[in-house]
Amino acid sequence: MTIHREGRTLLFVLLIILFALNWGVFYLFPTSPYTQNGVIFASVLFYLIILQFFRNPIFDITKHDNQVLAPADGKVVVIEETEETEYLKGKRKQVSIFMSPVNVHVNRMPVGGNISFYKYHPGKYLVAWHPKSSTENERTTVVVKMKNGVEILFRQIAGALARRIKCYVQEGQSLEQGQEFGFIKFGSRVDIYLPLDAKVTVKIGDITKGGRTVIAELK
Structure with missing residues (x-):
């Protein structure tokens, strides 16, 4: 299984955005672990959803002319x-x-x-x-x-x-x-x-x- 080339740039940019979002939450709410954990969970879940859109399985093709x-x-x-x-x-x-x-x-x-x-x-x-x-x-x-x-x-x-x-x-x-x-x-x-x-x-x-x-x- 690989990541398709159509998604690589998008996934990289999204990773940076989500990292910045989580850093901002930790900075603004340093004493609110529920908020921090909630944002982390939502970020990981969202990223995994987008990631699965671009999965590219590797397998052998069995060719038949007819x-x-x-x-x-x-x-x-x-x-x-x-x-x-x-x-x-x-x-x-x-x-x-x-x-x-x-x-x-x-x-x-x-x-x-x-x-x-x-x-x-x-x-x-x-x-x-x-x-x-x-x-x-x-x-x-x-x-x-x-x-x-x-x-x-x-x-x-x-x-x-x-x-x-x-x-x-x-x-x-x-x-x-x-x-x-x-x-x-x-x-x-x-x-x-x-x-x-x-x-x-x-x-x-x-x-x-x-x-x-x-x-x-x-x-």
């Missing part, structure tokens, strides 16, 4: 046939994973291949489970073209708390299955669009682990 891995930790909230209108221009199976504030927020490649399309969309910050969040919220669209020519599209979608999406890919880049491609601060949602003949291997309510849980099998 399997699709979960791009994020979270809960499966949508499995449906839908129309993808931005790039694929056709019907696809959509699987959506909701990332809560307690989930790991690293996003990983569901399949390996070359990035054939990338676009950032500014937008709103509706709650991630809102039906219009996929089309109206701040989001990124990424399309990866596999060796067999199949293209898989996925989106990072901001939510009410997630006000910063980080996506590290660029068009033409080659990435392996399970490799980190982005990070969403404080949780949100990832949508993935699969071919209609893909066999979805998860169901609504299932808990996924990014880069480890198989969510679909491709024909």
Whole structure:
């Protein structure tokens, strides 16, 4: 387990602020141990909460050319046939994973291949489970073209708390299955669009682990 680079500066600055706050409390209330202990407890608890947002587990990726891995930790909230209108221009199976504030927020490649399309969309910050969040919220669209020519599209979608999406890919880049491609601060949602003949291997309510849980099998 490591701390993700997206959180290192924030955690360092927060540590200094909390240290200064506690020093101030000890200086202003030198004879009030209840106040001092209360502030220390609250500071440690708050710091640990923020710290867990940026944890980055280390594990081995098991790669399968015909399997699709979960791009994020979270809960499966949508499995449906839908129309993808931005790039694929056709019907696809959509699987959506909701990332809560307690989930790991690293996003990983569901399949390996070359990035054939990338676009950032500014937008709103509706709650991630809102039906219009996929089309109206701040989001990124990424399309990866596999060796067999199949293209898989996925989106990072901001939510009410997630006000910063980080996506590290660029068009033409080659990435392996399970490799980190982005990070969403404080949780949100990832949508993935699969071919209609893909066999979805998860169901609504299932808990996924990014880069480890198989969510679909491709024909």
